[in-house]
Amino acid sequence: MKRTLAAAVTAMVLPTLAIAQIAPAQVTLTIDLAHPGSVIEPAVEGQFAENLGRGIYDGIWVGPHSSIPNRNGYRTDVMSALKALHVPVIRWPGGCFADTYDWRDGVGPAARRPKGINTNWGGVTDDNSFGTNEFMDYSEDLGAAAYVSLNLGSLPAYDGRQWVQYMTASGDSALAQERRVNGRDKPWSNLKYVGFGNELWGCGGSMKADYAADLFNRYATFVNPAPGAPAFVKVASGPSDADYAWTDTMMRDAAKQMGAISLHYYTIPGPSWQHKGSATGFSENEWAATLSKASYVNTLIVKHSAIMDKYDPDKKVALYVDEWGTWYDQQPGSHPGFLYQQNTLRDAEVAALTLDIFFRHTDRVKLAAIAQMVNVLQAMVLTDGDKMLLTPTYHVFHMYVPFQGATPYPATISGPRYVEDKYDLPMVDAAAARSTDGKLYLALVNLDPDRAAQVVTGLTGTASGQILTGPKMDTHNTFAAPDTIHPAAYSGRSERGRLTFELPPKSIAVVAIDQK
Ligand code: AHR
Numbered sequence: 119m120k121r122t123l124a125a126a127v128t129a130m131v132l133p134t135l136a137i138a139q140i141a142p143a144q145v146t147l148t149i150d151l152a153h154p155g156s157v158i159e160p161a162v163e164g165q166f167a168e169n170l171g172r173g174i175y176d177g178i179w180v181g182p183h184s185s186i187p188n189r190n191g192y193r194t195d196v197m198s199a200l201k202a203l204h205v206p207v208i209r210w211p212g213g214c215f216a217d218t219y220d221w222r223d224g225v226g227p228a229a230r231r232p233k234g235i236n237t238n239w240g241g242v243t244d245d246n247s248f249g250t251n252e253f254m255d256y257s258e259d260l261g262a263a264a265y266v267s268l269n270l271g272s273l274p275a276y277d278g279r280q281w282v283q284y285m286t287a288s289g290d291s292a293l294a295q296e297r298r299v300n301g302r303d304k305p306w307s308n309l310k311y312v313g314f315g316n317e318l319w320g321c322g323g324s325m326k327a328d329y330a331a332d333l334f335n336r337y338a339t340f341v342n343p344a345p346g347a348p349a350f351v352k353v354a355s356g357p358s359d360a361d362y363a364w365t366d367t368m369m370r371d372a373a374k375q376m377g378a379i380s381l382h383y384y385t386i387p388g389p390s391w392q393h394k395g396s397a398t399g400f401s402e403n404e405w406a407a408t409l410s411k412a413s414y415v416n417t418l419i420v421k422h423s424a425i426m427d428k429y430d431p432d433k434k435v436a437l438y439v440d441e442w443g444t445w446y447d448q449q450p451g452s453h454p455g456f457l458y459q460q461n462t463l464r465d466a467e468v469a470a471l472t473l474d475i476f477f478r479h480t481d482r483v484k485l486a487a488i489a490q491m492v493n494v495l496q497a498m499v500l501t502d503g504d505k506m507l508l509t510p511t512y513h514v515f516h517m518y519v520p521f522q523g524a525t526p527y528p529a530t531i532s533g534p535r536y537v538e539d540k541y542d543l544p545m546v547d548a549a550a551a552r553s554t555d556g557k558l559y560l561a562l563v564n565l566d567p568d569r570a571a572q573v574v575t576g577l578t579g580t581a582s583g584q585i586l587t588g589p590k591m592d593t594h595n596t597f598a599a600p601d602t603i604h605p606a607a608y609s610g611r612s613e614r615g616r617l618t619f620e621l622p623p624k625s626i627a628v629v630a631i632d633q634k
């Protein structure tokens with residue numbers, strides 16, 4: 119940040135008092151309670167769990183014979199951590215893995231399932247012990263909707279059709295009987311979303327957009343729920359980043375059959391895929407680059423939505439940001455191809471800023487899935503043998519649970535900007551929504567790593583909740599010190615009758631307001 123000369127001189131003379139010398143920035147927050155937006159679909163706080171690295175195996179599934187405490191093979195520590203997040207939806211099995219996956223390899227007695235090779239992620243052997251029944255039961259146990267990605271890249275539509283019948287058919291069809299033999303009597307009722315391929319422009323088959331649109335139409339014709347089963351949303355494989363031509367073609371040629379189109383966007387602070395930057399030990403420049411690049415998802419949503427509006431003015435087709443999050447150079451010493459990275463206060467800021475952006479676009483963004491749930495990229499939870507830690511991103515998702523199903527209000531911030539080198543962002547970000555419990559919730563994010571903010575609202579009443587912050591930009595939890603960063607109790611105060619919040623540097627707060 120740019121300090122005043124006086125502050126800089128003071129910092130040189132009295133280094134220990136330097137932070138205290140920077141006056142808090144004065145910020146005003148205005149909430150427009152007269153103009154509520156459409157409801158924040160709980161699914162925007164969704165998760166992505168690809169068969170990748172230690173995301174599934176080790177992360178959520180250790181098998182029933184493991185010495186790691188488990189219930190029917192599922193880690194109990196991870197399960198109870200995820201339960202507290204009210205995970206609304208889980209997307210599986212990929213990602214790139216989806217377009218190489220044959221669901222038949224993952225059903226039936228575990229000992230008879232064929233071993234495969236995960237050619238996308240590290241070339242490791244996959245014993246297929248986590249398959250359809252294991253995924254569907256897991257999401258059902260968590261109370262989450264299931265979002266299954268079909269293989270469009272390398273299997274015929276018939277296979278997708280059979281898979282969906284296996285999951286949704288009642289009656290005495292062969293597939294319903296097979297499911298029963300495999301231990302599941304009733305069809306799963308939580309199959310709410312079916313993805314038709316993944317990144318068809320790349321790992322899903324290197325297709326052109328008009329070919330992908332035709333393929334979507336063909337598969338969507340044949341892949342339907344079994345008679346009597348609940349409908350599911352058919353999700354077309356959408357663009358990466360700013361590929362607006364892809365969205366245009368898909369919407370022009372395939373909007374009729376689609377319930378949603380996906381968007382994938384990763385925050386990569388470094389200049390290239392070869393130099394993405396480190397998850398820890400980064401500079402302030404990288405901090406600012408990360409927050410700036412994360413905020414770019416707003417532009418992407420605005421521009422892709424404008425194209426969708428051309429073909430779908432009534433907004434019947436949703437935009438699902440079903441892969442998002444930070445992607446750094448993988449942790450030194452970790453398995454190549456496993457995408458394992460640490461998670462710091464910077465990731466918490468990215469999570470909060472991104473969720474706030476989704477809340478501003480509830481007319482189109484009805485689902486999002488952070489990549490990925492456990493042990494991969496911007497994870498909620500990291501595991502090491504029988505140890506588990508909750509990441510700063512987990513804590514943000516936990517603090518943001520009240521926003522699931524809430525009604526958002528426009529929240530306008532006026533105050534200084536956070537400027538670092540070429541990066542120029544509002545210093546404070548905010549979201550406001552009335553939750554299903556009737557309370558007004560506020561989320562406040564201070565992006566500046568050095569300067570506190572005093573946020574004055576036009577609201578009256580009292581406010582209490584939690585705050586997440588830390589001494590360093592890369593404050594994080596480790597297996598040796600798993601509780602280094604966690605939320606603390608936080609409240610606002612009334613100043614001249616107006617609710618006011620003292621927001622420390624690099625912090626995220628969520629409060630419930632009692633308006634009395
Ligand atoms: O999340 C990791 C990978 O990123 C996914 O498999 C793919 O869809 C994307 O490119």
